[in-house]
Amino acid sequence: xxxxxHPPLRADLRDALARAVHQVNTVVLGKPHEVRLAxxxxxxxxxxxxxxxxxxxxxxxxxxxxxxxxxGFQRVxxxxxxxxxxxxxxxxxxxEAGVFKFHPGPLFTxxxxxxxxxxxxxxxxxxxxxxxxEGQVTVDGTTHRLAPPFFVVATQNPLDLAGxxxxxxxxxxxFMLRMSLGYPDRxxxxxxxxASDRRDVIAALAPCLGPDRILELxxxxxxxxxxxxxxxxxxxxxxxxxxxxxIRVGLSPRAGLALLAAARAHALLAGRAHxxxxxxxxxxxFVAGHRLGLGANARIDRTRLVAQLLxxxxxx
Amino acid sequence: xxxxxxRQQFERTAIAVAATIATHAAHLPPWLxxxxxxxxxxxxxxRRRGSATISSWTRVLLTALLLVVVAxxxxxxxxxxxxxxxxxxxxxxxxxxxxxxRDARVxxxxxxxxxxxxxxxxxxxxxxxxxxxVLVLILGALxxxxxxxxxxRRPLRADLRIAATLLxxxVPLGLAAFALLPRLQAPLWGSRDDGIGRTGLxxxxxxGQFSQLMxxxxxxxxxxxxxxxxxxxxxxxFRTIVLTDFDGTTWxxxxxxxxxxxxxxxRGRTFDYTVTLEATDRRWLPAxxxxxxxxxxxxxxxxxxxxxxxxxxxxxxxxxxxxxxxxAEPSLDRRERLPMLRLPSGYGPQARALAQxxxxxxxxxxxxVRAALAMxxxxxxxxxxxxxxxxxxxxxxxxxxxxGFCEHYASAFVFLMRAAGIPARVVTGxxxxxxxxxxxxxxxxxxxxxxxxxxxxxGWQRVDPTAAVSPARVExxxxxxxxxxxxxxxxxxxxxxxxxxxxxxxxxxxxxxxxAMSQRxxxxxxxxxxxxxxxxxxxxxxxxxxAMLLAAAWAMRDTRARRGDALDHAWRGFRAxxxxxxxxDRAAEGPLDLRVRLHATAPDIARAVDPLVSEYVALRYxxxxxxxxxxxxxxxxxxxxxxxxxxxGALRRTGIQVRRxx
Numbered sequence: 001x002x003x004x005x006h007p008p009l010r011a012d013l014r015d016a017l018a019r020a021v022h023q024v025n026t027v028v029l030g031k032p033h034e035v036r037l038a039x040x041x042x043x044x045x046x047x048x049x050x051x052x053x054x055x056x057x058x059x060x061x062x063x064x065x066x067x068x069x070x071x072g073f074q075r076v077x078x079x080x081x082x083x084x085x086x087x088x089x090x091x092x093x094x095x096e097a098g099v100f101k102f103h104p105g106p107l108f109t110x111x112x113x114x115x116x117x118x119x120x121x122x123x124x125x126x127x128x129x130x131x132x133x134e135g136q137v138t139v140d141g142t143t144h145r146l147a148p149p150f151f152v153v154a155t156q157n158p159l160d161l162a163g164x165x166x167x168x169x170x171x172x173x174x175f176m177l178r179m180s181l182g183y184p185d186r187x188x189x190x191x192x193x194x195a196s197d198r199r200d201v202i203a204a205l206a207p208c209l210g211p212d213r214i215l216e217l218x219x220x221x222x223x224x225x226x227x228x229x230x231x232x233x234x235x236x237x238x239x240x241x242x243x244x245x246x247i248r249v250g251l252s253p254r255a256g257l258a259l260l261a262a263a264r265a266h267a268l269l270a271g272r273a274h275x276x277x278x279x280x281x282x283x284x285x286f287v288a289g290h291r292l293g294l295g296a297n298a299r300i301d302r303t304r305l306v307a308q309l310l311x312x313x314x315x316x
Numbered sequence: 317x318x319x320x321x322x323r324q325q326f327e328r329t330a331i332a333v334a335a336t337i338a339t340h341a342a343h344l345p346p347w348l349x350x351x352x353x354x355x356x357x358x359x360x361x362x363r364r365r366g367s368a369t370i371s372s373w374t375r376v377l378l379t380a381l382l383l384v385v386v387a388x389x390x391x392x393x394x395x396x397x398x399x400x401x402x403x404x405x406x407x408x409x410x411x412x413x414x415x416x417x418r419d420a421r422v423x424x425x426x427x428x429x430x431x432x433x434x435x436x437x438x439x440x441x442x443x444x445x446x447x448x449x450v451l452v453l454i455l456g457a458l459x460x461x462x463x464x465x466x467x468x469r470r471p472l473r474a475d476l477r478i479a480a481t482l483l484x485x486x487v488p489l490g491l492a493a494f495a496l497l498p499r500l501q502a503p504l505w506g507s508r509d510d511g512i513g514r515t516g517l518x519x520x521x522x523x524g525q526f527s528q529l530m531x532x533x534x535x536x537x538x539x540x541x542x543x544x545x546x547x548x549x550x551x552x553x554f555r556t557i558v559l560t561d562f563d564g565t566t567w568x569x570x571x572x573x574x575x576x577x578x579x580x581x582x583r584g585r586t587f588d589y590t591v592t593l594e595a596t597d598r599r600w601l602p603a604x605x606x607x608x609x610x611x612x613x614x615x616x617x618x619x620x621x622x623x624x625x626x627x628x629x630x631x632x633x634x635x636x637x638x639x640x641x642x643x644a645e646p647s648l649d650r651r652e653r654l655p656m657l658r659l660p661s662g663y664g665p666q667a668r669a670l671a672q673x674x675x676x677x678x679x680x681x682x683x684x685v686r687a688a689l690a691m692x693x694x695x696x697x698x699x700x701x702x703x704x705x706x707x708x709x710x711x712x713x714x715x716x717x718x719x720g721f722c723e724h725y726a727s728a729f730v731f732l733m734r735a736a737g738i739p740a741r742v743v744t745g746x747x748x749x750x751x752x753x754x755x756x757x758x759x760x761x762x763x764x765x766x767x768x769x770x771x772x773x774x775g776w777q778r779v780d781p782t783a784a785v786s787p788a789r790v791e792x793x794x795x796x797x798x799x800x801x802x803x804x805x806x807x808x809x810x811x812x813x814x815x816x817x818x819x820x821x822x823x824x825x826x827x828x829x830x831x832a833m834s835q836r837x838x839x840x841x842x843x844x845x846x847x848x849x850x851x852x853x854x855x856x857x858x859x860x861x862x863a864m865l866l867a868a869a870w871a872m873r874d875t876r877a878r879r880g881d882a883l884d885h886a887w888r889g890f891r892a893x894x895x896x897x898x899x900x901d902r903a904a905e906g907p908l909d910l911r912v913r914l915h916a917t918a919p920d921i922a923r924a925v926d927p928l929v930s931e932y933v934a935l936r937y938x939x940x941x942x943x944x945x946x947x948x949x950x951x952x953x954x955x956x957x958x959x960x961x962x963x964x965g966a967l968r969r970t971g972i973q974v975r976r977x978x
Contacts, residue, residue, distance in 0.1 A: 225937070225938065225939070225940065227936065227937045227938070227939065227940055228940060229936050229937060230937055245322060245324070273938070274937045274938045274939075275937060276906055276907070276908055276933055276937045277906035277907075277937075278906040278908045278909050281904075281906065281909075310904055311904050312904065313904055314903035314904055315903065315904055315905060315906045315907075316880070316884065316936075
């Protein structure tokens with residue numbers, strides 16, 4: 001659906017992106033929408049939180065992304081005894097040189113899969129989230145930059161809450177998108193059961209993009225036009241969330257920025273050089289869902305609330 | 317459930333209902349008011365706590381209880397008082413089953429009715445303003461119930477502003493209806509049969525009976541003199557009721573004896589004036605002593621009392637001429653003389669003895685009168701809070717307490733005169749008043765009682781024994797003469813109250829009293845004479861129609877002024893046309909989703925519309941500043957694209973919402 005006279009991307013970049021999306025879809029079966037959201041998050045420069053049950057394919061998605069994107073990949077299984085230094089790294093005294101040498105932790109990568117992030121204690125969570133926000137870490141007074149692109153895919157199990165520290169609202173805000181995968185549909189599941197091991201499939205994947213191309217894509221993403229009318233629409237959505245009586249804390253301006261960035265990425269993935277309200281609507285539930293602070297005795301779930309906000313805000 | 321009331325909606329409804337019931341508080345039994353207030357308070361508290369709803373059994377029981385208590389209190393459930401008590405009770409109980417928007421609407425509409433019924437009890441300006449305020453509350457609560465596209469927090473101010481705007485918008489309509497709706501000769505709701513809430517002179521007089529009246533500042537009537545010449549304050553006696561029979565405690569009117577006493581002839585200073593009497597529910601009409609004729613619809617009886625043919629149950633205006641110097645009835649025959657001398661046996665032995673003594677000492681009647689007034693002047697005090705009197709009120713007053721106000725003095729004086737053989741009677745009415753610009757305001761607190769004695773040759777002559785005790789009472793009026801009410805004497809306060817009365821009078825004259833006659837006058841002053849009621853209705857409907865059209869234009873102007881530029885306008889118009897073609901208009905649907913939906917449900921329309929949607933998207937979202945020429949071009953194309961009209965309904969049913977753009 002190409003509405004624009006100027007193609008937003010160079011042909012090779014566009015093709016590579018399309019190939020990448022397609023390739024991930026061959027691994028994660030039957031989840032095109034979720035895969036697109038993961039790419040939205042990547043292109044918009046955000047981080048992704050996947051909330052779902054174990055065995056649904058969260059890790060597969062992350063692996064497939066890493067392999068397809070051609071990014072350095074690290075996986076950290078968060079546990080209650082995980083310390084900040086376990087992920088950031090630690091300075092070790094080297095006798096020969098007589099200095100402390102920084103040994104970078106798994107954080108120093110390009111795609112980090114933080115599994116079951118809510119199992120770690122708040123201190124560790126907060127170290128990770130700080131790194132996500134700042135794009136750098138400071139150890140022993142030395143600041144170490146994380147090489148862009150730095151993309152975190154965190155997962156958490158929303159049901160098994162015993163012995164976890166749920167992320168506070170302020171921390172959830174660090175994730176641009178939160179989504180769940182859900183069970184695959186019947187056809188996808190049959191295909192998956194009948195096919196070979198996913199790990200083998202992933203090992204066979206060829207990288208389609210690379211760090212440079214991803215950065216280039218991110219630049220193109222930022223250049224996608226959000227017209228005054230569209231920005232007004234985004235504003236109306238933010239205002240609606242702040243006026244809703246069931247919502248204690250409405251969407252913040254940061255949420256508005258995230259929404260706009262995600263909408264731009266969504267437009268770029270659709271091959272458009274400008275955002276339309278449909279882009280905003282497509283990403284809104286995943287941008288807004290985890291940022292709405294519900295009232296103490298709200299009688300409505302987030303999904304319905306978000307749908308209600310979309311339903312009630314006229315498009316301009 | 318979207319239909320469930322949220323806390324804010326319920327509370328505003330409850331407050332509007334409570335305020336409505338408050339307008340009836342003056343005449344509801346206190347236990348009912350208190351009970352309803354407690355019930356509403358409890359309900360508010362319970363809802364705040366999120367307690368369970370009230371079972372239907374409890375509600376039925378409460379309703380039955382209400383019926384029983386109202387029926388036992390009033391004897392029945394019909395009529396103005398039991399009716400409003402019942403209505404208020406039901407309104408309060410309605411909150412017990414108000415859970416959903418629909419219930420709240422019913423409660424509020426019923427509030428409107430109950431509020432209107434409060435005007436049956438009072439139509440004073442201040443009360444009407446109060447009622448208007450409550451109406452704003454009710455409308456504000458209704459505005460709160462209005463479904464919003466999204467449940468939103470609604471600031472009370474905003475809703476009250478909506479209510480006030482609605483009310484203001486209805487004013488022209490209300491005025492038109494007020495001026496043009498055919499007036500009935502009598503109030504729609506019949507006469508004030510029970511006379512509740514009316515104070516004023518009664519047709520009897522017993523010691524202490526006036527005390528309450530004296531504290532009542534409400535206006536009794538207003539007098540406007542035809543010429544600039546005003547009677548002196550000392551002549552401002554408004555005779556109202558003449559009392560002749562005394563049973564030792566209470567003075568009463570005698571049963572009418574219509575001998576056809578000739579109307580008194582003008583002898584001295586005559587005054588033409590118009591009296592505007594507040595509703596009294598009784599038939600007597602006050603008149604400046606002594607009226608020379610009766611106004612239409614009333615007669616002048618043997619005691620020179622003006623009696624109306626029907627009770628005055630709404631403010632009444634009448635023209636009169638009085639002569640302040642004349643005396644009525646030049647002759648008094650034996651048959652008439654006797655009742656004026658009759659005294660109850662067994663009462664006032666000391667007073668009788670005293671009167672006999674005076675009779676023997678004095679040369680003539682005048683001497684007896686002088687002796688009595690001299691006694692009052694000597695050792696009596698004027699007070700509005702005298703001690704209660706014993707059974708033999710006359711002796712106890714004359715020889716015991718020696719404290720009292722007009723009615724004590726008038727009563728004792730007439731008793732003494734009769735005991736001395738002089739025909740005498742008690743007259744009650746009003747004395748004094750307050751000059752407000754061109755009219756005289758007489759309040760209930762100006763109520764007064766005086767005596768009339770018969771003098772051969774000149775007739776009935778007014779004697780005011782109170783004046784002997786407290787000349788200030790006659791010169792200044794009761795409130796000034798009486799230091800018990802010193803708090804009331806604050807000059808500025810009285811000034812304010814009196815100014816307020818001028819406004820009140822205007823209200824009474826122009827609104828409350830606006831009847832069929834005033835309507836004719838008003839219309840004829842507008843050049844419409846002898847308007848038949850049918851014509852009035854026609855005019856009213858014309859005015860209503862014009863008002864509706866204006867309101868519609870106003871409302872449409874409002875939607876047109878909604879935010880948006882020429883492109884929005886063109887697009888909105890196009891969506892409206894699509895809606896008429898059967899593609900329902902979803903405000904939250906983007907143009908691309910619309911196109912997807914059209915392809916799915918109405919391919920023929922979709923083909924025609926496709927390029928237009930693309931162009932709209934390009935202009936609206938594809939560029940920051942769309943060129944005016946392209947907008948104009950698109951607008952023209954959007955207007956001229958052909959859309960079928962036939963497929964209504966079918967499309968709406970099949971319309972599926974597609975949100976995702978591939």
